Amino acid sequence: MEKASVLQSYSQTIPASMLVSAAYDGDAEKVVLKFYDPRNQEIHLWIDDTGHKPYCYSKASIQDLSILKDRKDIIEMKKEQKKDLISDTIIDVTKIIATNPLAIGGTSEDGIRNQIDAWEADIKYYENYLYDKGLTVGAFYEVKDSKIIPLHNPLPSDMLEALNPLLQVASPESKERLREQAELLSQSLVTIKRVSVDIEVTSSVEDRIPNPREAEEKVIAVGMVGSDGRKEVHLPDKGNDSSLQSPSEFEIVAHEDEKALLREVFRRISDYPFILTFNGDDFDLPYLYNRAKRLGFTKEEIPLSLGRDFASVKKGVHIDLYKTFSNRSIQIYAFGNKYSEHTLKGVSKGILGRSKIEFEGSISSLSPQELASYCYRDAELTFSLTSFSGDLLMKMLIVLARISKMPMDDVARVGVSQWIRSMLYFEHRRVGAIIPRRSEIEAKGGAVSEAVIKGKKYRGGLVFEPNAGVHFDVSVLDFASLYPSIISVHNLSYETVLCPHQDCRDNLLPGMKNWVCRKRKGIASMAIGSLRDLRLQYYKPLSKKDSLEEDEKALIGVVSQALKVILNASYGVMGAEIFPLYCLPVAEATATIGRFVITKTIEKCKEGGITVVYGDTDSLFLKGPTDEQIAGVMSWASKELGVALDLDKHYRFVAFSSRKKNYMGVLPDGTVDIKGLTGKKSHTPIFVKEIFQEAVNILSKVKSEGEFGQAREEIKTEVKKGYQNLKNKRVSLEHLAFNVMVGKEVGQYKSIPQHIKAAKLLDKGEREIKMGDIISYVKTKTPPGVKPISLANVEEIDQEKYLETLRSTFDQLLDALGYEFDEILGATKLEDFFWQS
DNA sequence: ATCTGTGGCCACCAGC
DNA sequence: GCTGGTGGCCAC
Numbered sequence: 001m002e003k004a005s006v007l008q009s010y011s012q013t014i015p016a017s018m019l020v021s022a023a024y025d026g027d028a029e030k031v032v033l034k035f036y037d038p039r040n041q042e043i044h045l046w047i048d049d050t051g052h053k054p055y056c057y058s059k060a061s062i063q064d065l066s067i068l069k070d071r072k073d074i075i076e077m078k079k080e081q082k083k084d085l086i087s088d089t090i091i092d093v094t095k096i097i098a099t100n101p102l103a104i105g106g107t108s109e110d111g112i113r114n115q116i117d118a119w120e121a122d123i124k125y126y127e128n129y130l131y132d133k134g135l136t137v138g139a140f141y142e143v144k145d146s147k148i149i150p151l152h153n154p155l156p157s158d159m160l161e162a163l164n165p166l167l168q169v170a171s172p173e174s175k176e177r178l179r180e181q182a183e184l185l186s187q188s189l190v191t192i193k194r195v196s197v198d199i200e201v202t203s204s205v206e207d208r209i210p211n212p213r214e215a216e217e218k219v220i221a222v223g224m225v226g227s228d229g230r231k232e233v234h235l236p237d238k239g240n241d242s243s244l245q246s247p248s249e250f251e252i253v254a255h256e257d258e259k260a261l262l263r264e265v266f267r268r269i270s271d272y273p274f275i276l277t278f279n280g281d282d283f284d285l286p287y288l289y290n291r292a293k294r295l296g297f298t299k300e301e302i303p304l305s306l307g308r309d310f311a312s313v314k315k316g317v318h319i320d321l322y323k324t325f326s327n328r329s330i331q332i333y334a335f336g337n338k339y340s341e342h343t344l345k346g347v348s349k350g351i352l353g354r355s356k357i358e359f360e361g362s363i364s365s366l367s368p369q370e371l372a373s374y375c376y377r378d379a380e381l382t383f384s385l386t387s388f389s390g391d392l393l394m395k396m397l398i399v400l401a402r403i404s405k406m407p408m409d410d411v412a413r414v415g416v417s418q419w420i421r422s423m424l425y426f427e428h429r430r431v432g433a434i435i436p437r438r439s440e441i442e443a444k445g446g447a448v449s450e451a452v453i454k455g456k457k458y459r460g461g462l463v464f465e466p467n468a469g470v471h472f473d474v475s476v477l478d479f480a481s482l483y484p485s486i487i488s489v490h491n492l493s494y495e496t497v498l499c500p501h502q503d504c505r506d507n508l509l510p511g512m513k514n515w516v517c518r519k520r521k522g523i524a525s526m527a528i529g530s531l532r533d534l535r536l537q538y539y540k541p542l543s544k545k546d547s548l549e550e551d552e553k554a555l556i557g558v559v560s561q562a563l564k565v566i567l568n569a570s571y572g573v574m575g576a577e578i579f580p581l582y583c584l585p586v587a588e589a590t591a592t593i594g595r596f597v598i599t600k601t602i603e604k605c606k607e608g609g610i611t612v613v614y615g616d617t618d619s620l621f622l623k624g625p626t627d628e629q630i631a632g633v634m635s636w637a638s639k640e641l642g643v644a645l646d647l648d649k650h651y652r653f654v655a656f657s658s659r660k661k662n663y664m665g666v667l668p669d670g671t672v673d674i675k676g677l678t679g680k681k682s683h684t685p686i687f688v689k690e691i692f693q694e695a696v697n698i699l700s701k702v703k704s705e706g707e708f709g710q711a712r713e714e715i716k717t718e719v720k721k722g723y724q725n726l727k728n729k730r731v732s733l734e735h736l737a738f739n740v741m742v743g744k745e746v747g748q749y750k751s752i753p754q755h756i757k758a759a760k761l762l763d764k765g766e767r768e769i770k771m772g773d774i775i776s777y778v779k780t781k782t783p784p785g786v787k788p789i790s791l792a793n794v795e796e797i798d799q800e801k802y803l804e805t806l807r808s809t810f811d812q813l814l815d816a817l818g819y820e821f822d823e824i825l826g827a828t829k830l831e832d833f834f835w836q837s
Numbered sequence: 838a839t840c841t842g843t844g845g846c847c848a849c850c851a852g853c
Numbered sequence: 854g855c856t857g858g859t860g861g862c863c864a865c
Contacts, residue, residue, distance in 0.1 A: 309838075329841080417841060453844060454858095460843030461865065482865090483842090568865095572841025579841075587842070617844085617865045661845055661864050676863055678847070683862070743861065751850045751859055771838095808847075 021407035041193035043273035131429045138402035162538040178530045189395045194274035195226035196383035199284045200375045215290035223379030233372040236261045250376045270303045278344045278382045279322040285311035319412045329416040333565040348381040399562040416569040427527045447588045458588040461617030462595045466656035473624040474651040480644040482618035483571035486593045488529030489642040493522020494583035511596035528570045535563040655816035672700045678809045687735040691722040733789045737776040758786040
């Protein structure tokens, strides 16, 4: 194996650099590696000087195809020669594929050609290059004499201890894998030096975002907020305004002209290894680039480069937070759904509790002072999104880069399916396996089960009919990482499910006619399994300990969270067409075994005399079980089913309506869990939510059956009060607004839902309704029955509709408690109430 | 331009 | 008026 060589070498030794990014530069045919040195807070560039494209062939294919032994040969070979090579080696290759269980199908000449093509295409996956050089993204390296040496990180002793039971029983292969993963994930999380950049541009046409390709309009402000304390706004046109003064929070830097401003901003951008923007890929950075060119800057003078749909910093890393916060996995798992609109305004309001400065009219009408404050706030919010909770987001990105083997800026840009793709491709290279083509996997066929919901591909999790009513003393058990555990325990992977071996055919999966390989551990099963083991054996138990130091606790929390994200998605991607290792039989087998597991467990509970009041996919609600009973079920599940069952929580009482995925539970400390009820959903009007919340507060105080009567009276008062307010028009439009997101492009709708109707009323001018926008509308008595709040009037509110909403929202709650909504209101019929005083 | 899955509830739309 | 379909939001 060739030694790593570098074109640009540094005389001094960098003690601990972190590889944050690697990219193949197609034009220069070179690989650019970027290392972050936390001590010097700089990015060091290392460029491969071999003059060859990075190697792209897996070890097995190279070893097996003796004729291709020298990889340089094939790289330099002409197209015609490659054709010959293919026909010469076709027999050999066929043999290899036939004997290699990891390589399914592909025995035709066409198949081989496709394989070679795929290898070539693979060149762009520079991860190969990294793998050949023994480098992993996010890990620490020592750079000595122009050589990059991985820094060995011994496993912390507590981790070794926690993993020991697993390491004892594991095969040498999985043992090594687990150790490697553990070492990487336990490396420290460095603080990254960075600066946020936000620009403001004049707009000649009102409400029109200037085109960054043309960059015709002037840059009138650039805000920068850095981790080193930099807080400034750059303005062009010094001297125009002598009254301009820096406020206390930040500094105003005025320049001679726009050109001088850009020059200075570029100089500062080059000072930082990481640049943060909100939508900088599509707007701020391309705008700066093209504007600079328009003003006569040469390419070399601009520290930026533009891709097709992203922008990067030549000697650093650019992270576009807009893309990061648009990522659903990040939104839900990392930030607990605290924001719903993917704008700087929406995200910062949800996460930081602060927002943009609002103003009327166009940006050009602001005074320089106001403009500076506005621009500063945007830059400050952008920076704060990476710094809150002790740099939580930056740390999360480092950990995700380590797990996914993907550069940090890519992690921040792409979705979870690509993280997992990168992770699994890396695993293929580790074991020297050929990465299969989609058609080879698809040859296994589709699903055999029928989905409950029309239009879905296969049957998913089981949801049980809840026992309607109030249940005291309920314990909730759930399977820890059920689907990843099933994938791990049952060896589920695209190449092992329905494997080609005759003697595996009797190795049937529980509850299925499909079989699984018993000769070989599946790649996906191994990769997902090792992450699951780490999370369940080490990170999850540790995150519950209070004895940890702050720093340690933060690291554990971040890693644990990141593992959860990846593990949760790893099952889903197997059933997603966009995933290159898409394999329906794997997704289906996972869900089928899941149903088998929960069904058997419920049967077991019933045998033991335990009442199961509810269950959904991987959770069981048990009524008043003894500690021994719980322990019994747990040990039975882990022994018989191979999945760990945890005691998740204990409810003082749970109230189920007759609906699935709809309940309310009160924990011993009075905390209330509300699941699926309309009163908690984000689109429900605040007016309804507030009354609902009051009712929930009242219920949370109930400790015994006898106290419900009192609670009922109190709820009655609250609901009546709310309804009186509605009737007397004392409720504001904002409180009456339904807030619904535009889920698709306006033209794509097959029917016109209410929120779109409302938005179209708004849409008199050229203003378009964008996907992701949240429309606030109220229901009115006059056609078409809805109006955006900005156009509506309190007088035209359809009170009857709101009473309906109130009723159905409360029915979900009151059903469970055995009351009627009308009873609560004190009227027998809706109309009766309506005509009451 | 971007994309992990299925199950379930609710309100409304559109066609009969 | 009934009913299947659509769209949104949520549980897991």
